[in-house]
Amino acid sequence: MYKFEYRVYRRRFAQPLITHHGLWATREGIIIRLTAVDGRTGWGEMAPLPAFGSERLETAQAYCDRLFPEVTPAAIAAIPDSLPACQFAFESALSNLTATEPAERELPQSGLLPPGQAAFAAWRSLWETGKRTFKWKIAVGDWRDELALLEPLRAAIPANSTLRLDANGGLTWDIACAWLEACDRLDIEMVEQPLPVDQFDDLCRLSDRFQTPIALDESVGQLHQLESCHQRGWRGIFVIKPAIAGFPSRVRAFCRDRQVDVVFSSVLGTSIARRVGRGMAAELAPTRAAGFGVEQWFRESDREFLDALWQN
Numbered sequence: 001m002y003k004f005e006y007r008v009y010r011r012r013f014a015q016p017l018i019t020h021h022g023l024w025a026t027r028e029g030i031i032i033r034l035t036a037v038d039g040r041t042g043w044g045e046m047a048p049l050p051a052f053g054s055e056r057l058e059t060a061q062a063y064c065d066r067l068f069p070e071v072t073p074a075a076i077a078a079i080p081d082s083l084p085a086c087q088f089a090f091e092s093a094l095s096n097l098t099a100t101e102p103a104e105r106e107l108p109q110s111g112l113l114p115p116g117q118a119a120f121a122a123w124r125s126l127w128e129t130g131k132r133t134f135k136w137k138i139a140v141g142d143w144r145d146e147l148a149l150l151e152p153l154r155a156a157i158p159a160n161s162t163l164r165l166d167a168n169g170g171l172t173w174d175i176a177c178a179w180l181e182a183c184d185r186l187d188i189e190m191v192e193q194p195l196p197v198d199q200f201d202d203l204c205r206l207s208d209r210f211q212t213p214i215a216l217d218e219s220v221g222q223l224h225q226l227e228s229c230h231q232r233g234w235r236g237i238f239v240i241k242p243a244i245a246g247f248p249s250r251v252r253a254f255c256r257d258r259q260v261d262v263v264f265s266s267v268l269g270t271s272i273a274r275r276v277g278r279g280m281a282a283e284l285a286p287t288r289a290a291g292f293g294v295e296q297w298f299r300e301s302d303r304e305f306l307d308a309l310w311q312n
Helices: 057-067 073-077 084-098 116-128 143-156 173-186 200-209 223-231 248-258 271-284 302-311
Strands: 002-019 022-035 041-046 109-113 133-137 162-166 214-216 237-240 261-264 290-293
Touching: 002 057, 002 302, 022 057, 022 084, 022 302, 041 057, 041 084, 041 271, 057 084, 073 084, 084 248, 084 271, 109 116, 116 133, 116 143, 143 162, 143 173, 162 173, 173 200, 200 214, 223 237, 223 248, 248 271, 261 271, 261 290, 271 290, 271 302
Parallel strands: 109 133, 109 290, 133 162, 214 237, 237 261
Antiparallel strands: 002 022, 022 041
């Protein structure tokens, strides 16, 4: 039996993040702490992302209220699959408390660029922090204007860097083909989720038709979706956001058993969630730049933010 405490947080971005899903100005989540009778503590984070199929923050908080103030390992194991962010947070905290979580290792990180023309100014600061892979959000403005920027952006960033695109499911078939034709000429690493989730067959057709790899993102938000897409024949790249995928142990088992090509990515939570995600990336995808380079999207450091949150 462990003592269970939690804090709900709302953290504004330094500047709003714009994607095909819309304007995102505030990251909301829940930090949890488990405490053993001998004083050992374990930390976890719920950072829901309903647009990717996870539960909502209010649902996660209601589940915390249900478990408060004590929780057992059996109760954690029984968290339903409809609460993947809760599964992640509680198993992470339990692993942290029992010291079974793998030690964090160095791995390449990608930096998130803003959409449009702003990317030309943003890449330099990321480069100075050691990022050599950049992810650029597309399908935000007029596609013709965005596509016209691709070749100049690829030319602007250093030749020994890597550029990947993220459409968040916002392209049509014809527009996706136009993007991928350009990507094939410019040696783009991958295009994440060019088509909506319900167009799986067309995503497979794109993967077969073009040289630039396609990565599934929104299509594989949770473990059951990863399993389903693999069973249906997807052998391209999977983008896994551990904080909303479910129990980390089950996600690890899926990746090991299926030997999938995977990129691990952040949901813009705090260092508590990123620590677990980075550990999974170092273990399971050490050669793919992981998408955890997001610190620049917040004004204060994670340490400052978490210290202030837990003192309230």
